[in-house]
Amino acid sequence: MKKLLLAIISLTATTAIAQKQLDELSFEDSQNASVFQQIKNNTKILKYTAADGSVLAVGDTLVIGYPSGSTTSTTAVGGGYRVGAAKARSKTKSSFQTIIMGKPAGFGNVMAAMGGEEPNTAGAEMQGEIVVISEMSVFHKGSRKKPLKLTVLLGDPNGRAFGINKYMSVTDYEKSVLSGEIKSINAPMTREEAIAKLKESKDLLDLGIMAEDEYQALKEELTPIIKSE
DSSP: HHHHHHHHHHHHHOTOOSSOOOSSSEEEHHHHHHHHOOTTTTTSSSEOOOOTTTTETTTTEEEEEEEEEEEEEEEEETTTSSSOEEEEEEEEEEEEEEEEEEETTTTHHHHHHHOOOOOOOOEEGGGGGEEEEEEEEEEEESTSSOOOEEEEEEOOOTTTOOOTBEEOOOOHHHHHHHTTSSSTTTOOOHHHHHHHHHHHHHHHHHHTTTTTHHHHHHHHHHHHHTOOO
């Protein structure tokens, strides 16, 4: 904590630096008024410790989870030469709520905002994609007196584009994790995951695919996680 405050003071004093940057930040500090009020919007973060204990760094790998929302598009069909005969047809498809295509301040999203439209969210086809952290930044959830949220710029591990977009962006990492839309590979196992893993192992044991000693070792490893809540 003291180390972080010293880093922030040093950063504030160095006005010649063109790009604001912190070596590390934790979710706890991003919610601590004595810390977040000293941090400006769009401050770059090199290392971030999330609420679930996972540690993120630029260059790390993440996995796109499941879309938690949906979008509906409406088109007019039919009509021909008869005025007023056209009918509206709506189509609903799954989409991500916390992951958008491109950069938050990218040309497409800026133009959408100017037109009163929401950013172009990622579609269900992105589920399961392996992505790499290209950049992390923090923004206040409103005024500077509000806590910070982490925005993560995602790139393709092989340097390719996601369709017409070079990047995708997670607009609020913690919210994205809670909704199951993004997951860190090094995130600690949850209680639910530990129970599912142990049940799967018991089935393998009963089928004779897993040895008794292997099962007992795994059970011993998973039991503290299951009993943690």
